[in-house]
Amino acid sequence: xxxxxxxxxxEQHPDVALVERVRAGDxxxxxxxxxxxxxxxxxxxxxITQNRExxxxxxxxxxxxxxxxxDQFQGNSKFYTWLVRIAVNESLMRLRKRRTGKMVSIDxxxxxxxxxxxxxxxxxxxxxxxxxxxxxxxxxxxKTIQGLPQGFRVVFVLRDVEGLSTEETAETLGLSxxxxxxxxxxxxxxLRERLTRYFRRKKGGEK
Amino acid sequence: xxxTEFLAQLDDLIDDVVTTQMRxxxxxxxxxxxxxxxxxxTTRKTIEIYRSHEIYELPTGLRxxxxxxxxxxxxxxC
Numbered sequence: 001x002x003x004x005x006x007x008x009x010x011e012q013h014p015d016v017a018l019v020e021r022v023r024a025g026d027x028x029x030x031x032x033x034x035x036x037x038x039x040x041x042x043x044x045x046x047x048i049t050q051n052r053e054x055x056x057x058x059x060x061x062x063x064x065x066x067x068x069x070x071d072q073f074q075g076n077s078k079f080y081t082w083l084v085r086i087a088v089n090e091s092l093m094r095l096r097k098r099r100t101g102k103m104v105s106i107d108x109x110x111x112x113x114x115x116x117x118x119x120x121x122x123x124x125x126x127x128x129x130x131x132x133x134x135x136x137x138x139x140x141x142x143k144t145i146q147g148l149p150q151g152f153r154v155v156f157v158l159r160d161v162e163g164l165s166t167e168e169t170a171e172t173l174g175l176s177x178x179x180x181x182x183x184x185x186x187x188x189x190x191l192r193e194r195l196t197r198y199f200r201r202k203k204g205g206e207k
Numbered sequence: 208x209x210x211t212e213f214l215a216q217l218d219d220l221i222d223d224v225v226t227t228q229m230r231x232x233x234x235x236x237x238x239x240x241x242x243x244x245x246x247x248x249t250t251r252k253t254i255e256i257y258r259s260h261e262i263y264e265l266p267t268g269l270r271x272x273x274x275x276x277x278x279x280x281x282x283x284x285c
Contacts, residue, residue: 043263
């Protein structure tokens with residue numbers, strides 16, 4: 001499996017200094033790290049658990065676990081990537097608890113989705129989001145992404161929404177790079193297909 | 208190039224990691240294939256729309272409450 005590219009020697013990520021300060025006992029530096037990444041952790045937890053209360057618990061547990069395990073953080077990956085990995089694992093654990101006994105993994109549902117990618121080829125209206133209020137649009141986007149199989153959704157969220165590289169996404173999820181690429185393509189195409197329902201260009205004069 | 212071959216390169220094209228030669232081949236295909244052009248444009252738009260809209264906001268009140276709880280437990284050594 002591919003590993004995360006080490007950070008160039010002369011280019012230290014600002015988080016490294018914060019982590020060092022926390023290790024030296026300066027808890028205010030951890031406060032800074034929490035504030036820097038809490039929104040992302042909360043968002044990832046919501047995407048995986050699809051439950052607000054679970055996401056709140058995951059956010060707390062992930063930051064506490066990261067704090068406890070900070071000595072194990074090697075610094076050969078980014079602190080953020082390392083934190084995301086903890087958040088993903090905590091989210092999956094929370095799902096398992098909710099579905100008592102049923103195994104939950106990021107592989108869920110993916111196998112049955114292999115094969116054809118549906119293709120609705122209607123073009124979209126220019127600036128299609130203008131036809132909806134912010135609240136309506138957020139609801140459409142939530143509903144649409146919730147319909148994706150978990151294994152595709154997590155890859156799309158980490159890679160396209162949270163901005164991890166393909167290699168970082170693979171490392172975080174314990175997948176191979178080709179598996180991430182294959183899921184990302186399917187996720188992107190399926191989301192596009194589903195959004196077409198709302199965003200397609202209407203024929204003559206219709207809104 | 209067939210549409211299937213084009214689709215196989217779609218992510219690399221969107222992520223801008225294709226070789227110069229591949230880019231030229233993909234552009235050549237796009238010139239004659241409206242379907243793939245629509246797919247490319249709307250897939251790009253899909254990514255952009257998810258990137259630019261916050262669908263799971265963390266409200267300030269909740270954020271402060273969670274933050275306080277985390278820091279209090281960290282101070283106690285978890």
